[in-house]
Structure formats: C-alpha cells, structure tokens
Amino acid sequence: MISGTPEFWITQLNYIGLAALVVLGLVLLTGVGGLMSFGQAAFVGIGAYTTAYLTTAMGWSPWVALVLGLILTSIVAYVLGAITLRLSGHYLPLGTIAWCLSLYYLFGNLEFLGQYDGIAGIEAIHVFGISLSEGRHIYYLIWVAVLLSMWATRNLLNSRPGRAIRALKGGGGMAESFGINMASYKIIIFVYSALLACLSGWLYAHMQRAVSPSPFGLNYGIEYLFMAVVGGGSSVWGAIVGSGLILILKDQIQNVLPQIINTTANFELVVFGVLMVLVLQYARDGVWPIIASAWKAITGQKASQRNQAAPPVAEALPLRPRPEKGSLVLELDAARKEFGGLVAVNDISFTLRAGEIMGLIGPNGAGKSTTFNLISGVLPTTSGTISFLGKRLDKLLPRDIAKLGVGRTFQHVQLLPTMTVIENVALGAHLRRHVGVAAAALHLERKDEAELLHEAAKQLQRVGLGEYLYEQAGNLALGQQRIIEIARALAADPVLLLLDEPAAGLRYKEKQQLAQVLRQLSDEGMSILLVEHDMDFVMNLTDHLVVMDFGTKLAEGKPDEVQKNPKVLEAYLGGIDDDMEFDDDKQAGAPVVAGGAA
Structure with missing residues (x-):
C-alpha cells in the first residue's frame, strides 16, 4: 500500500504521526489530568537537538542519542514539573509558556547548537542494517512508535496508577483521603508526556536530517494543545484524530482558499480559526467521542454494561490486623x-x-x-x-x-462520574497493592489488577450494587452513589x-x-x-x-x-x-x- 502512495501523503502521514506522539502526551496531561501545558514543543526540541548534536559533533549512534535524550528530558521535565505544577489556575499555563519561551531562545542562542541556523547533516537511522533515510522508510518506524505509545498509554489509564491519574481532574481531595499522593502523579504524567514529545523530536530530527529552533516555539506548543482539544482531550484515539484533522485541514485550506477568493493574501489562518471555533462550539468534547458514538450506533452496542460479567475470582488482598x-x-x-x-x-x-x-x-x-x-x-x-x-x-x-x-465517605458525594462503578471502588483499594507506572504501561500488572478489581466487585456485592459494576458512576441515583462511596471506603480495609x-x-x-x-x-x-x-x-x-x-x-x-x-x-x-x-x-x-x- 505504501509503495503506491504519493510522496505527499507519505510526508503528511509522517507529520501526523510525529504530532500524534506529542498530542498523546497532552491527552494524558491535559485531557485526563487537567494540567494545561503550552510547552510540549520545547520537549520535542530537547529530543531533536540532543540527537542532532550527539550524532554530528560526537559521532554517536542515534539509538544511544535516543536513550540520552530521554534521560535528559526526564531530568528537565522533573525539575520544571516540580516547580511549575505547584501553580494553579491560570498561573500554570502561564508558567509553561515561560519555560517554553526560555528553552526556545536557549536553542537559538547556544553556539554549539548552531544558534538560529541549527544543525544539518544528521545521520539517518538504521534498523537491522536498513537505512531509514527516506520518508517512505522512516514511516514504518514513526507509526510503530505511535501505536506502541497508544498501547502503553491505554494500559496505563486502565490500571491502578491510571485510576489515580484520572482522579487528578475533579477528585484530588478525595483521592488523597485514600492515601494517594496526587502531587507525585502530577509529576509522573508531566514527565511521561515530555518523554513522548522527546521521542517525537528524535524521529523528527532523523526524518528531516536537520534541525533549527523554529519548530519548537510557542506557536507549535499552542497547536499541539489545539490538536488534543479538537481530537478529544481524554481519548487515546483522539490524539490521532486531532493531529490528522488539524494538519490536513491546514494544508488543504492553504491549497484551496487562494483558488476560491483569487488572492495570495494570508487568509488561511482566519478561515482555519473560524472553523476551529465552530468545532469547539459544536463538539466541545472533541471529534473522537462523536465518531465513537456513531460507531456504537452502527454496530448496535448498548451504552449500558449492566449485564457484563464480574471480574474473575482472584486471590484475596491481605487484611489489616484488627x-x-x-x-x-x-x-x-x-x-x-x-x-x-x-x-x-x-x-x-x-x-x-x-x-x-x-x-x-x-x-x-x-x-x-x-x-x-x-x-x-x-x-x-x-x-x-x-x-x-x-x-x-x-x-x-x-x-x-x-x-x-482510616476510611471515609463525604457529605457531598465525591465520585468520578465518567469512571465505572467498579473503577471508583477500586480506587479505594489503591494502597493495598503497589503497581508502578512502567509495569502498568507494559501491562505487567495483570495479577495485581485482577485482585484489586475482584476486591472492588466483592465490596459492591456486599452493599447490594453488584449488578452495576460497569455502569458509569454518574448515571446512578444519588442514593446509589452514596452506597458506592461506602463500598469504596470498605475496599480500603x-x-x-x-x-x-x-x-x-x-x-x-x-x-x-x-x-x-x-x-x-x-x-x-x-x-x-x-x-x-x-x-x-x-x-x-x-x-x-x-x-x-x-x-x-x-x-x-x-x-x-x-x-x-x-x-x-x-x-x-x-x-x-x-x-x-x-x-x-x-x-x-x-x-x-x-x-x-x-
């Protein structure tokens, strides 16, 4: 299929894949975690400049440069996150703008990075002796990276740490009452999203074979955030939808608009802005939820999951001494x-x-x-x-x-309405198992996850809500939601x-x-x-x-x-x-x- 595809669309798909990696991190950081960042383009720049310098000036392998770039990005993201994520309200996005601009000007003023001329002559990536110097060849590596990142992110969200991450937006105080350190999870998803951006920058540098500061400025950071919102801020698939929609739309407007209005003036941004306002007005949750709902309607899937089977029996979690x-x-x-x-x-x-x-x-x-x-x-x-x-x-x-x-419920119900009943209750058992982010992303926590979900189902059966395991908590009546809170507290033992x-x-x-x-x-x-x-x-x-x-x-x-x-x-x-x-x-x-x- 790729061999017969025009070069233009191969290049377009490559850029969509590179953008999707960055946007996928923003889905986790902003869409799920509720932490707005305009600075992801700077992390793309760190990945690109690290591999550009190490492969040209030092003669190192691109794969070694990738590892070092990820390490450097982790350190920078951790430090910036520890400082920036203490801010709240509009101060947080302003803080991300500040360090994005700082890194952008740093790239353009460091002499060993070529200042604003950048670095050229970057070595092509080789896989098993095969050179990926052309867009048709590196295409496969880009989309393997995208699909693996989507798989890992989806695994993470459907795990013990993922439930804590989903509690960041609207449930932080409640989650803290069940022993979850929400500040640490903020830094975790900040670093995670930065690593995906770094990977995108590494691929970009070896695809372009040259880097300069311009693709890593604030305007690109805003565009990445825009892609996340348009695609569907809390959906993994929304990262691809948003990236593809924005990039294809921008390109087509630039080609079609001059023919329609017979002018070379730069009206593309005006038309693009109007179209995006309309999308945000009529699809506030993004485009992907509309596509998913349409697919469910076509395939006849029911919204209710009440009759879905309970989790399989697993080993009981250890109990506290009474x-x-x-x-x-x-x-x-x-x-x-x-x-x-x-x-x-x-x-x-x-x-x-x-x-x-x-x-x-x-x-x-x-x-x-x-x-x-x-x-x-x-x-x-x-x-x-x-x-x-x-x-x-x-x-x-x-x-x-x-x-x-000490377990508790609240005077005013504090559930996560878009999470299922069983996931809300499993959040209460967070301290009874220890699953790291890496293990969750690689889906190595199957045994622990089965035990947590089994415990949640057992407590729901105990309070008489065993038939509602997979209903969204927000769909239940207020009295039932209060009972769910009791089950969640009991899951903490x-x-x-x-x-x-x-x-x-x-x-x-x-x-x-x-x-x-x-x-x-x-x-x-x-x-x-x-x-x-x-x-x-x-x-x-x-x-x-x-x-x-x-x-x-x-x-x-x-x-x-x-x-x-x-x-x-x-x-x-x-x-x-x-x-x-x-x-x-x-x-x-x-x-x-x-x-x-x-």
Whole structure:
C-alpha cells in the first residue's frame, strides 16, 4: 500500500504521526489530568537537538542519542514539573509558556547548537542494517512508535496508577483521603508526556536530517494543545484524530482558499480559526467521542454494561490486623478548630472503641462535618489532640492518615462520574497493592489488577450494587452513589470507618440494608463513626452518641439516654412539644430528631 502512495501523503502521514506522539502526551496531561501545558514543543526540541548534536559533533549512534535524550528530558521535565505544577489556575499555563519561551531562545542562542541556523547533516537511522533515510522508510518506524505509545498509554489509564491519574481532574481531595499522593502523579504524567514529545523530536530530527529552533516555539506548543482539544482531550484515539484533522485541514485550506477568493493574501489562518471555533462550539468534547458514538450506533452496542460479567475470582488482598474488641481506637482530647474569630469545634473530647458504632449528631451548623474533617486530616486542628491506635492524627496529611487505616465517605458525594462503578471502588483499594507506572504501561500488572478489581466487585456485592459494576458512576441515583462511596471506603480495609450522612437519599428498605451491613462490620471488629440527620436510623443503629451544638459537645451517652436529655431536647429540638418531626417511612406518631450536617 505504501509503495503506491504519493510522496505527499507519505510526508503528511509522517507529520501526523510525529504530532500524534506529542498530542498523546497532552491527552494524558491535559485531557485526563487537567494540567494545561503550552510547552510540549520545547520537549520535542530537547529530543531533536540532543540527537542532532550527539550524532554530528560526537559521532554517536542515534539509538544511544535516543536513550540520552530521554534521560535528559526526564531530568528537565522533573525539575520544571516540580516547580511549575505547584501553580494553579491560570498561573500554570502561564508558567509553561515561560519555560517554553526560555528553552526556545536557549536553542537559538547556544553556539554549539548552531544558534538560529541549527544543525544539518544528521545521520539517518538504521534498523537491522536498513537505512531509514527516506520518508517512505522512516514511516514504518514513526507509526510503530505511535501505536506502541497508544498501547502503553491505554494500559496505563486502565490500571491502578491510571485510576489515580484520572482522579487528578475533579477528585484530588478525595483521592488523597485514600492515601494517594496526587502531587507525585502530577509529576509522573508531566514527565511521561515530555518523554513522548522527546521521542517525537528524535524521529523528527532523523526524518528531516536537520534541525533549527523554529519548530519548537510557542506557536507549535499552542497547536499541539489545539490538536488534543479538537481530537478529544481524554481519548487515546483522539490524539490521532486531532493531529490528522488539524494538519490536513491546514494544508488543504492553504491549497484551496487562494483558488476560491483569487488572492495570495494570508487568509488561511482566519478561515482555519473560524472553523476551529465552530468545532469547539459544536463538539466541545472533541471529534473522537462523536465518531465513537456513531460507531456504537452502527454496530448496535448498548451504552449500558449492566449485564457484563464480574471480574474473575482472584486471590484475596491481605487484611489489616484488627484491634481487640473493646480496645481504644480513636480519642479526641479538647480538639478545637477556629476559622478566624469563629470557633467551629470547641474543645471536643470523646473516645471510640473497636467494634463500636458511634453517632455524631446535632443541628445544622453544629460542627459535625468539621470534626470529621479534623479526624481525617482535611483540616488542621487549632489546638488539642486526635489519636488513632495511639498515634497522633492532628499533625498528619490525609493520605498518611489513610495509610494507618482510616476510611471515609463525604457529605457531598465525591465520585468520578465518567469512571465505572467498579473503577471508583477500586480506587479505594489503591494502597493495598503497589503497581508502578512502567509495569502498568507494559501491562505487567495483570495479577495485581485482577485482585484489586475482584476486591472492588466483592465490596459492591456486599452493599447490594453488584449488578452495576460497569455502569458509569454518574448515571446512578444519588442514593446509589452514596452506597458506592461506602463500598469504596470498605475496599480500603479500614479499621475506622467515617461515614458522613450515609443514609441521605436512601429509601427505607435501602436504609435497613445499609444498617445490616454496618452491624456486620461492627461485629467483625470495625469501628464506625457516623454523622447522620435521620435520627430513626441513628437511634436504632448506634451503640453510643455524641451530641454537638454550636461546636460544643452538649451530651454523650447511649441513644435512649440522649433522647431523654433535657438539654438535647431544648437545644436540638427547641422544645419537645413544638418542633417534632416524623419519619415518612414510619408510622405517624413516632418522634424523631431532625438535624443536618455542619
């Protein structure tokens, strides 16, 4: 097929392949990770100039130059990433523009790199003694590199580290609460995308047989980002679609437009810009999702994957040792949190023992969720101590607290809506297996991945959502999403489970099923601390209650004792005869206390 293809299209396909390598890195970095970078062209330049200098001035093999170029790119990307990725909002893309311009001017001003004249006479690549000096020959190497990179990137995204990477955009705080170091994953995908750009630069240099600074400037960095957005920012196949669409469209506009308007003026960029605005207006998720949806419609594939088989049975993940039943698990000693002059938690003290279910209740604004956030490390304490199994929590980060065995759900559901239910739950088990990025990209983590997915499926079966494994989490009702959060927390195998309004949005039978699961966990030795506004649910489930009001502990004791406490009735209800609520699922006349989370 290649032998009969015109030279023009061979060259065009080569450029599409080179661009696709860079854009594939941006798919991971920007589309999936949510980190916008305008500077990928600079990494292309590092790969191109490294091999150009080493093969011409030093006489080294292009393959050795590739290895050294990747090493150099890794070092530069790591340093730049460690500095730049600390920025947020519009400062991050501005930071990438700054170092892209810096590297561009560095290429043009270093004498040993030929300054703005560049380096010519670059040696051709040889594979098994065959010279790839012509475009028809290097074509195969370019597209082998593209396809292998796509395969590796797809493997990475569908793995343990890939789930953490997908949590970067919109789920970073949640992921940190399950022990995932999100800052490290930001640097990982930054370096990964830079290495793909370096590979593209190496291929470019040996295809062109000469390099100069112009292809590595900011305008090319913007164009690469544009390709990623147009193709489909979160899709591996979108990298090829976006690269092909932009490059072919630019070329065809340059050829056709002068014939239509009979002028040699440079109107191509104007027309191209208008067309791209239309694409972004009517295909905001890119072109590839439209193609994929059309293909599913043609082939009759169903959007729902509810009937897909569960993951095959795998070896069970190791469990944490459980403390002896009745032993001290959690202790708050005069824990206090101030926001300026506002005291949200006022010297709260209580203890929780192994196998005990404790409820933390109080009116809206009482400070319950703030107390939860102090325990889980989301907020630092102003004063006082919080201890878990004898270790201080009040000075630790959320991910370090998760490593000790504390799992949690959130007052406002924090799932990744475009990920499947089983993937969301497997994210909770992140710490129970250690799979590196390289192993994931090369698909060497099959055993570990099978164990993680099996654990996720087991916890979903436990909470009654086993038939929804492969549904997108965002498609489920709010009550079901809350149950998914509980399954995700259970997948972490916690010693202490923090549940923030777990019954909100559940129907009466679903609440009964949830209560049954929580009692079973308690019998197994797990400690549970829950905030809940449904007092009928709380009174029938908990062994112990702590009542808060305006950040202060108002009462503590067994549920029947707390219900009779005059201070609780006065502060919580405003008088027992005036503000009594009834649970709609219960027979009228049964008094319940009503209150929301802080």
